[in-house]
Amino acid sequence: MSVFRGLITLLRGDPQADRVVPPTGFTVRLTVFTSAAMAFLAVFALALSISAGRLADRWSGALARTATVRISAPEGQMATQAAAVLEALRTTPGVAEARLLTPDDQKTLLAPWFGPDLPVEDLPLPALVELRETAEGFDAAALRLRLSAEAPGAVLDDHTRWRQPLVTAADRLRLLAVLSLALITAASGAMIVLSANAALAANEKVIATLRLVGARDVYIARAFVRRFTGRALQGAAVGAALATGGVALLPGADSAGGFLTGLGFAGAGWALPVIIPVAAAVVAFWSTRLAAFRVLRGIS
Numbered sequence: 001m002s003v004f005r006g007l008i009t010l011l012r013g014d015p016q017a018d019r020v021v022p023p024t025g026f027t028v029r030l031t032v033f034t035s036a037a038m039a040f041l042a043v044f045a046l047a048l049s050i051s052a053g054r055l056a057d058r059w060s061g062a063l064a065r066t067a068t069v070r071i072s073a074p075e076g077q078m079a080t081q082a083a084a085v086l087e088a089l090r091t092t093p094g095v096a097e098a099r100l101l102t103p104d105d106q107k108t109l110l111a112p113w114f115g116p117d118l119p120v121e122d123l124p125l126p127a128l129v130e131l132r133e134t135a136e137g138f139d140a141a142a143l144r145l146r147l148s149a150e151a152p153g154a155v156l157d158d159h160t161r162w163r164q165p166l167v168t169a170a171d172r173l174r175l176l177a178v179l180s181l182a183l184i185t186a187a188s189g190a191m192i193v194l195s196a197n198a199a200l201a202a203n204e205k206v207i208a209t210l211r212l213v214g215a216r217d218v219y220i221a222r223a224f225v226r227r228f229t230g231r232a233l234q235g236a237a238v239g240a241a242l243a244t245g246g247v248a249l250l251p252g253a254d255s256a257g258g259f260l261t262g263l264g265f266a267g268a269g270w271a272l273p274v275i276i277p278v279a280a281a282v283v284a285f286w287s288t289r290l291a292a293f294r295v296l297r298g299i300s
Contacts, residue, residue, distance in 0.1 A: 026198075027195040027196075027198050027199045027202075028231060030191065030194075030195050031191070031192060031195045031228055031231040031232060031235065031284075032231050032232075032234060032235035032238075033235065034187075034188060034191040034192070034195075034235070035188065035192075035231065035232040035233075035234075035235030035236040035239065035280050035284070036235040036236065036238045036239030036242075037239060038184050038185075038187060038188040038236070038239070038280070039235070039236035039237075039238075039239030039240040039243065039276045039277060039280055040239035040240070040242055040243040041180075041184055041243075042181055042184050042240075042243075042276050042279075043239070043240050043243035043244055043247065043273045043276055044243050044246070044247065045177055045180045045181060045184070046177065046181070046272060046273075046276075047243075047247045047264050047265055049173050049174060049176065049177030049180075050177075050265065050269060050272075051264060052169075052170070052173045053170045053173055053174055054266070057170060065132055065133045066130065066131070066132055066133070066159060067130075067131050067133065067140075067156060067157060067158040067159060068128055068129065068130055068131070068156075068157045068159070069085050069089070069098075069128070069129040069131065069147065069154050069155065069156050069157075070126045070127075070128055070154070070155045070157065071085060071126055071127040071128070071129065071151065071153050071154045071155075072126040072153045072155070073127075073151075073152075073153035077153070078127055081127075081151040081152075081153050081154060082100055082127050082129065082151075084150045084151040084154075085098075085129050085147065085150075085151045085154050086098055086100060086129065087150075088143075088146055088147060088150050088151070089129065089131055089143075092138055092143055092146070093136075093138060093139075094133055094134050094136055094137050094138025094139065095131050095132075095133065095134070095138050096131075096132045096133060096134045097131065097132045098129055098130070098131040098132075099129065099130055099131075100127065100128070100129050101127070101128040101129070101130055103121055105128075106125060106128065129154075140156060140158045140160075143156055144156050185279070185283055188232075188280060188283050188284075188287075189283050189284075189286075189287040190287075192228055192232060192283070192284050192287045192288060192291075193287050193288070193290075193291045195228065196224055196228055196287070196288045196291040196292060196295075197291055197295055199224065199228075200224065200291070200292060200295040200296070200299075201295070204299055207220055207296070207299055208299070217293065217296045217297075220292070220296060221289065221292035221293055221296060224288055224292045225285060225288045225289050225292060228284050228287075228288040229281050229284045229285045229288065231284070232280045232281055232283070232284030233277055233278075233280065233281040233284070235280070236276055236277035236279075236280030236281070237277040239276075240273045240274075240276040240277050241273075243273065244270075244273045247264040247265065248264065250264050
């Protein structure tokens with residue numbers, strides 16, 4: 001309850017103490033602008049990092065339980081080797097399903113790169129067998145040896161070389177997001193400290209007068225903390241609202257899963273921008289508090 005009363009007192013303020021802090025001036029504009037700009041950047045950094053991680057996770061998950069067997073053989077042997085591959089996969093532990101892709105399937109796969117009118121029938125494309133693993137998975141090394149003996153033109157691709165870069169990219173993007181947010185927080189705190197220092201220095205004579213009439217440093221510092229916390233909260237709320245609106249205007253997800261679609265927040269993730277103004281207010285509170293007591297100790 002004491003913490004709750006302290007917050008209520010901080011928000012309500014003290015009209016007499018608030019006169020110590022200049023209501024207008026460059027410190028107001030600097031604090032509000034810095035908070036708004038940093039909140040804007042924080043929301044976009046958060047949205048893009050979550051989107052990139054979600055996209056990489058989706059791609060990695062889609063490839064995790066699938067593999068492909070590519071069959072390259074003379075035209076007269078293609079059907080024989082395809083049948084041998086299907087039979088080998090049917091009796092391989094860990095393989096749940098295997099099917100030979102039809103020319104229409106291959107045309108669909110190649111359409112995003114070459115268009116829907118690609119003459120697949122006239123191209124010397126290898127035959128492709130798509131397989132799905134069970135939860136236990138299969139022994140890729142043993143399957144490769146078996147295929148090399150029963151179908152020399154067959155090559156197994158278990159998508160490991162595609163999965164690992166996606167997982168690594170997702171981890172690095174999340175790390176970069178954390179570092180970006182840390183830098184934004186540090187920059188916001190530094191700018192608010194500079195603004196508070198300037199306001200305190202500009203009111204040195206007023207502070208000296210307040211001390212003469214019995215005002216304590218805690219009373220004076222509380223006025224600066226309250227004013228700068230409110231400014232930071234207001235600016236961050238505006239910046240976060242503008243950034244959230246910008247994120248909402250980004251292209252939505254489509255069935256093709258394009259790289260530049262589906263960027264932004266999803267579901268409960270839309271509540272995350274609300275945290276940004278609150279975090280900005282917390283940073284402003286502690287930054288101003290530390291700066292105020294340090295400067296007040298230096299004012300004789």
